[in-house]
Amino acid sequence: MNQNDRNPMPRLDRLTLVIAGLWFLAFAAFAARPSALTQLFSMVLTLGLLALGFLSLALILTRWRQERWRCIVPVGVCALVVVLAPMVHGLIRQFTFQRALPQYQAIIRQMESGEIPVTAELRRIPQTAGTGAYAVLAQRTNEVLRVEFLTGGGFPVKHFGYLYSSSGTIEKGSPMDSRWPERREVRPSWFQISD
Secondary structure, three states: OOHHHHOOOOHHHHHHHHHHHHHHHHHHHHHHOOOHHHHHHHHHHHHHHHHHHHHHHHHHHHHHHHHHHHHHHHHHHHHHHHHHHHHHHHHHHHHHHHHHHHHHHHHHHHHHHOOOOOOOOOEEOOOOOOOOOOEEEEEEEOOEEEEEEEEEEEOOOEEEEEEEEOOOOOOOOOHHHHHOOEEEEEEOOEEEEEO
């Protein structure tokens, strides 16, 4: 039996693996429901992940002779979670949008039918409970309906969500253009937005 098989994993390695796992979970939680709290938790864990990752990397030189490939595990796990996190973030955002889309579309239909009145001034719509959005704002100008579903926030004063535009575009120079500098179309007439 190899001596490495009998030695338990060093405490530093276990701590590194725990922090990497927690960081990944916090990152996924922020993707699912952006908030200042999950963002703060992710930031604190990022510092821990970086510190422990670099420390584990530096210790490879001193531990290689005794542990061989086993000493690379903590650094490898840190690298793996950092590489996988953006992919998982995108998948989670896509999943949460697809899950909420039927509720969003029901609100849009009510606005288009006049059941929920919409004015030319952007205003908060109170009849939108159960959509998963903490706020829904709408306006109709020049026969174009625009509806914002705000689903999360962050620090400093960030907002995240989705914008529906019946025209399928966000016109240059429009209030929506300046309100949402970061946006991408996720399907026709729907944009993922943040400021």
